[in-house]
Amino acid sequence: MKKNKTETTSDNSTTISSVKIDNNFGPNTYTRDSNGLLENIQYTFSEDGSINWRAMIGEGNLFPNRGWFDTRKKAVPQNTDSLKDHQLLIKLGGIKELARLRGFSDISYEVVKCELDHVAVICSMTFIPNYETNGEPVSFQDMANANLQNTSSFATKFLETIACNRAFVRCVRNFLNVHIVGDDEIDKSDPTTNSLEKLSLSPTDIIKKQLNSEDFDNFRNVLRELWQQKLYQNESVKEWQKWDDVPAKEARIILSAINKASDL
Numbered sequence: 286m287k288k289n290k291t292e293t294t295s296d297n298s299t300t301i302s303s304v305k306i307d308n309n310f311g312p313n314t315y316t317r318d319s320n321g322l323l324e325n326i327q328y329t330f331s332e333d334g335s336i337n338w339r340a341m342i343g344e345g346n347l348f349p350n351r352g353w354f355d356t357r358k359k360a361v362p363q364n365t366d367s368l369k370d371h372q373l374l375i376k377l378g379g380i381k382e383l384a385r386l387r388g389f390s391d392i393s394y395e396v397v398k399c400e401l402d403h404v405a406v407i408c409s410m411t412f413i414p415n416y417e418t419n420g421e422p423v424s425f426q427d428m429a430n431a432n433l434q435n436t437s438s439f440a441t442k443f444l445e446t447i448a449c450n451r452a453f454v455r456c457v458r459n460f461l462n463v464h465i466v467g468d469d470e471i472d473k474s475d476p477t478t479n480s481l482e483k484l485s486l487s488p489t490d491i492i493k494k495q496l497n498s499e500d501f502d503n504f505r506n507v508l509r510e511l512w513q514q515k516l517y518q519n520e521s522v523k524e525w526q527k528w529d530d531v532p533a534k535e536a537r538i539i540l541s542a543i544n545k546a547s548d549l
Contacts, residue, residue: 317388321415326386335417338383338461339370346379352471374468380454383461388413390422394449401491401540403432404444408452412460427456435472488536489528495543501527508539510546517542 316324329340347365353372354361365373390411398405409426412418429451431444440447447469454467493499496507511517517539525531531539 321388321413321420323386323388328386338387339463339465341383341386342375342379342463342465343382346376346382347373347465348376348468350374350466350471370465373465374471375454375458375463375465377450377454377467377469380457380467383463384410384457387457387461388415392453394452396445396448397428398430399445399541400537401495401544402444402488403430404448405430406445406448406452408449408456410456410460423460425456425460427459428452429455429470433474435474437474440473488533488540489531492536492540492543493528495540499528504528507543511539511542514546516546 314325318324322328329337331337344365349362349365349368350372351361362368390413392408392410395407395409396404397407405428407426407428409424411422411424414420414422429448431440431447431451433441436444436447450469451467454469457463458465458467492504496503498504505522508517508522519535521535
């Protein structure tokens with residue numbers, strides 16, 4: 286295929302030349318053989334003939350698990366040489382590369398819990414056929430969560446995204462039998478001050494922050510609005526005289542209702 290290319294010279298004259306377009310390199314290179322393996326990749330195999338997916342992880346996607354060494358008061362190594370799997374972490378990019386090498390036809394996410402302080406997600410993937418699955422596609426899923434106790438810094442504002450990434454990482458590595466924990470999976474909360482502050486943040490504290498008010502009478506008005514909008518109706522609210530009377534379980538339900546409500 287040929288395509289005209291227009292160029293403007295320094296003297297403002299215009300020339301038109303013909304450039305050959307060849308897009309065959311990608312399709313001809315990125316192909317799989319009858320075993321479902323990419324033809325331009327050298328795979329590593331285990332003694333039983335299965336693919337050693339652990340060995341397929343590029344060294345650039347592995348790094349020392351600082352938390353493992355810090356808790357044991359050991360110096361963090363400068364490289365991954367001689368480190369065991371439980372002393373390592375794998376980057377999200379490494380998991381994406383494994384998924385690409387293995388091949389998958391579709392991926393979906395199901396949010397099974399979504400609250401202001403806690404999100405849980407299921408990642409489901411269909412991996413394409415290869416010789417390990419007797420030429421059949423295989424569906425696999427795994428679950429992960431993100432909450433205020435296992436995230437830190439900006440991540441606490443993007444719990445849905447963090448939970449999705451964690452579920453994806455867990456789905457891929459568990460299906461491929463990779464025992465190195467993903468960097469996205471680990472608890473990155475501050476093990477000292479910040480974690481204690483987060484633990485003290487009860488569901489009712491979150492409601493106060495959400496409403497920007499600690500006035501319990503104002504909270505009662507919100508409950509009336511939720512009742513009218515049929516988002517939260519509970520006869521026992523008549524017995525609540527102060528914040529401490531609100532059960533944690535009900536507070537979480539109310540939080541969800543507040544997020545769905547309008548004009549609150």
